[in-house]
Amino acid sequence: MTSKTIVFFFKTLIHAGALLPLVNLYLLAYWDELGADPVETVIHFTGIGALNLLLLTLCITPLAKITKQGYISKVRRALGLYAYTYAVFHLFNFLAFEVQFDGALFANEIIKRPYITVGMLAFVLLTALALTSINKLKRKMGKSWQSLHNVSYLIILLATIHFYWSVKSELTSPLFYFVLVILLLLFRYKKIKRLVLSLFA
Amino acid sequence: MLIKIPQKNHLNDSNVTKESIYLERRSLLKKMGFLGAGALMSSAIPQNAKAGFFSDHDDSTFETKPLNYIKDTLNQALLKTPEQKVISHNNFYEFGTKKDQPIELAQDFEVEPWQLKVSGECNHPITLDYDDLTKMFPLEERIYRLRCVEAWSMVIPWIGFSLANLLKKVIPNSRAKYVAFETLYDPEQMPGQASRRLGGGIKYPYVEGLRIDEAMNPLTLMSVGLYGKTLPPQNGAPIRLVVPWKYGFKSIKSIVGIKLLEHQPPTTWNKLASKEYGFYANVNPNHDHPRWSQASERHITTGGLFSRNRIATLPFNGYGEEVADLYRGMDLSKHY
Numbered sequence: 243m244t245s246k247t248i249v250f251f252f253k254t255l256i257h258a259g260a261l262l263p264l265v266n267l268y269l270l271a272y273w274d275e276l277g278a279d280p281v282e283t284v285i286h287f288t289g290i291g292a293l294n295l296l297l298l299t300l301c302i303t304p305l306a307k308i309t310k311q312g313y314i315s316k317v318r319r320a321l322g323l324y325a326y327t328y329a330v331f332h333l334f335n336f337l338a339f340e341v342q343f344d345g346a347l348f349a350n351e352i353i354k355r356p357y358i359t360v361g362m363l364a365f366v367l368l369t370a371l372a373l374t375s376i377n378k379l380k381r382k383m384g385k386s387w388q389s390l391h392n393v394s395y396l397i398i399l400l401a402t403i404h405f406y407w408s409v410k411s412e413l414t415s416p417l418f419y420f421v422l423v424i425l426l427l428l429f430r431y432k433k434i435k436r437l438v439l440s441l442f443a
Numbered sequence: 444m445l446i447k448i449p450q451k452n453h454l455n456d457s458n459v460t461k462e463s464i465y466l467e468r469r470s471l472l473k474k475m476g477f478l479g480a481g482a483l484m485s486s487a488i489p490q491n492a493k494a495g496f497f498s499d500h501d502d503s504t505f506e507t508k509p510l511n512y513i514k515d516t517l518n519q520a521l522l523k524t525p526e527q528k529v530i531s532h533n534n535f536y537e538f539g540t541k542k543d544q545p546i547e548l549a550q551d552f553e554v555e556p557w558q559l560k561v562s563g564e565c566n567h568p569i570t571l572d573y574d575d576l577t578k579m580f581p582l583e584e585r586i587y588r589l590r591c592v593e594a595w596s597m598v599i600p601w602i603g604f605s606l607a608n609l610l611k612k613v614i615p616n617s618r619a620k621y622v623a624f625e626t627l628y629d630p631e632q633m634p635g636q637a638s639r640r641l642g643g644g645i646k647y648p649y650v651e652g653l654r655i656d657e658a659m660n661p662l663t664l665m666s667v668g669l670y671g672k673t674l675p676p677q678n679g680a681p682i683r684l685v686v687p688w689k690y691g692f693k694s695i696k697s698i699v700g701i702k703l704l705e706h707q708p709p710t711t712w713n714k715l716a717s718k719e720y721g722f723y724a725n726v727n728p729n730h731d732h733p734r735w736s737q738a739s740e741r742h743i744t745t746g747g748l749f750s751r752n753r754i755a756t757l758p759f760n761g762y763g764e765e766v767a768d769l770y771r772g773m774d775l776s777k778h779y
Binding site: 268271272273274275276277278279280281282284339340341342344347350351354355356357407408410411412413414 | 524527528529531532536540542543593595639640643644645715716731734735736738739741743745746747748749751752753
């Protein structure tokens, strides 16, 4: 198999793996087949989905380096954009089904609840990355594109804090995510150290 | 002619749940089968949604028995939450922190024999055994709203007797100012007590408490059943408390001990996070949980994702007429 076929294969897998569960989720929710509280379920499902896809996106570069197969990076943008898609649905679920378009309540919750504020911040940053993922813009932005997209390390941290902060008492799963995130960030230790130092320079 | 004077806590007319439709949809889905496509994310989907190839909780189901009781004639018009939802959406961390876990993990729970010990500051301590729970007092149906601290709510037809009837039997003495409740501690039967991961890191046994005047209020119910039958284990079999004007976590399940005390007892969620959960935990739309608003709630009925089910939360969950006097002169933003 050529690298082109492999990339095609993986991209198909990503499209199917990301889209089918979403279609399935909303069909079940529409039929009231998603347990007793479909609202909670669609919020959790898309939230965890976004976090999982973000983690996968951050796995690509280390994977390409370890296996010395550069073409793997070609699926990174698709994964990142699906992470953003899930984040959009996550936020939309909250707006449409949890607060049910009560604008005042929506604004109030974002400002007053720290865990939602943090989640919203991650979402806004992720929006910037999604918008600048177009090839034309990428070329136009030159070096500043990479500096902007380094924000993904901050986003994954914010998203994990958002998750950790939202649970009532069951901390095992958020802590598990923290470990994964730390591992992925450790792989970029030198780069992140340089980025942090340049912030204080 | 019977003239009914509606009290404030009676909701008006309603489109009472059509359970047949609900069940029909379930069977349709079961026929289709559902492959949990995103294996990575499947843990976020409730177990009972995974019908078809993956349904595995049909093998051993806890058997509930029909009960004799006096019907609640005043509240029949309330829009009830379908039984299937009442018994599959439970916060009972002893059987897992996810709401769909108790129905999966509690089916082998043994309730017979059972002992409920009532003791402490009283003249005639007693121990009730399993049969006493349903036979010592006449049973009544009580259709109550249940408001969870997580801002969702249900309407449930409970069956039980007033806690006051039980307390009168043991004759509290003058030192009895509080009532403490304790859930069974049995890690072999309750996997959440055996595993930190399943049980959410709560200190077990679960304990709760009321002031004696709250406990003696006629609304305060010892429930032994719902929807005409004995309680399924995920809802707190064989006997649980129901305090309809307080957040759901006060309504402790599978009770083995009731103790009359002179001092305020510790309560589980208050010990875990005292800024988030107070001793009183009265439903109060004006006092937000630090992490979410309590001003409104999502009323769980039928209709799926698109039902517009957000309703305003009422002080004392709509039972102010019956209980507001208990808190006269208290600053409810301090005693939350």
